[in-house]
Amino acid sequence: MSIVRSLGRAGIEVDLAWCEKGAIPASSRYVAKWVDLPLPLHRVDWCDFLETHLRETSYDLVIPSGDLELLPLMLRRVRLERVARLAIPSDESFRIANDKQLSAELAGNLGISVPPWIRLLKQDDYIPGGVPIPCVLKPASSFQLGGSVTTRRSVRHAFSVEEADAFAKEMLSDGPIAVQSYFSGRGVGLEVLCRDGAILVAFQHERLHEAPHGSGSSYRRSVKIQPELRDAASKISAALNYSGVMMVEFKQRSKDEWIFVEINARFWGSLPLALVSGADFPRYLYEMQVNNVSSFDESYDVGRTARNLLQDIRWFRENWKADRNNSYLVKIGRLRSIFQFLPLIFGRDAVDTFVRDDWRPGMREIANLALMKLEKFRPIPPKSRSLGLPRPSSILFLCKGNICRSPFAAAAMKALSPELQVVSAGTFPVGGRCAPDDAVLAAGRFGLGLDMELHRSQVVSAELLGRADRIVVFDPEQMAWLRVNHPEALPKTSYLDGIIADPYGGGEAEFQSCYQRIYELLTKYQALGAKL
Structure with a gap:
């Protein structure tokens, strides 16, 4: 936007x-x-x-x-x-920038501060005692280049040896990982536009609100460029002979204590802050690539703040629930977190989606949120209304992430009615994700031939929706998503039988209960000959 x-x-x-x-x-x-x-x-x-x-x-x-x-x-x-x-960017500069391990090696070779780390290649590797706890486990890249480019791999933070071992085993199933010493500090980003390795424009921000485990931010502030960080970014850009936009991410404990984290070889999530501060990177990029301009005004307003409102509300909930005894979590005091919303109330914060000259996206965001909330209050039939619809030959099970409810329901439906064409998908816009360990264990107890450990999520598309005779959702969030994005699919969409809550984040017992309910409902409909 x-x-x-x-x-x-x-x-x-x-x-x-x-x-x-x-x-x-x-x-x-x-x-x-x-x-x-x-x-x-x-x-x-x-x-x-x-x-x-x-x-x-x-x-x-x-x-x-x-x-x-x-x-x-x-x-x-x-x-x-x-x-x-x-x-x-060029293939070679992207190959290094997109690989967290290669970019860490590059930074270390350039004399830039990088925490100690080791590489693990296969699942029977172990975490040596030389890596302290807590630690950060990083895949080579967040998105794999090759095969399904939507395959998302997340960074994990471990605060015990047992947790580190469990995360390593899970992550190594998708390729090598790096295990890095944990560095507590505030996230800082130095955003640049480069041509042939030279920085043409630079902008720096710091994170005011970031997730307790340190990934992602929802509230940021523009700050004066720190010469040491610009020098580090300049060395990296020159070594890569980089052309285009890039953010070099750091963590900083004090002015003299900071580390290199990673490179984002693309536009970044805090771009709205750069714009309101006067660093107009998209226009600069256009002028450089289309009109061959190489000189830009590098001045910008320091002290401007901007927040992603919906993400910041989620941050508030996570920060409020964060373990106060874990000194490694990125958190602030609960009372202070309340007062930090005062600049928003008094109009001193910019909001990413709300701007005066383009108000419709902000209103669309609020409308979508309201629609999702209202969907929860719509009457839901005690039994699936689809019983009165024509007998389907193809069914699409749709949940949020396609890693918990919908893949199990699809496997159960295939086992009960092999003649049906059954697929599953999710509305979350990242595919290729693994199912949680508890989902794998719970699903394995049903003996349906589904190995959830091998399952990888897929994102729902208009084509998938169009091919399905019947679409089954599990809670109001998916129904609201369809109402906004694909209203034409609503006449053939129904709940399985009321709301079936997402077990994500719960233990194996919660997954077992969720799967038992899904299986019993599908068995009942199959016995009635309704086939959903």
């Missing part, structure tokens, strides 16, 4: 693709046209559609907004660069 606003304000015509039509950025006044192109990997021939569109439209520049858009372009760059200019 910030990219769209930046370019639109500069008088540049902006088309938007690879997002749902009901997505918040699509409602921006600066979107000239929403282009209905297949999302990457939702169809194997997505590149054919994109190449044809780029050839017919002749854009000045194609800008990926995040990892899920950048990685497909990297995989098909040779083909796509024949028809369009892509705002993506």
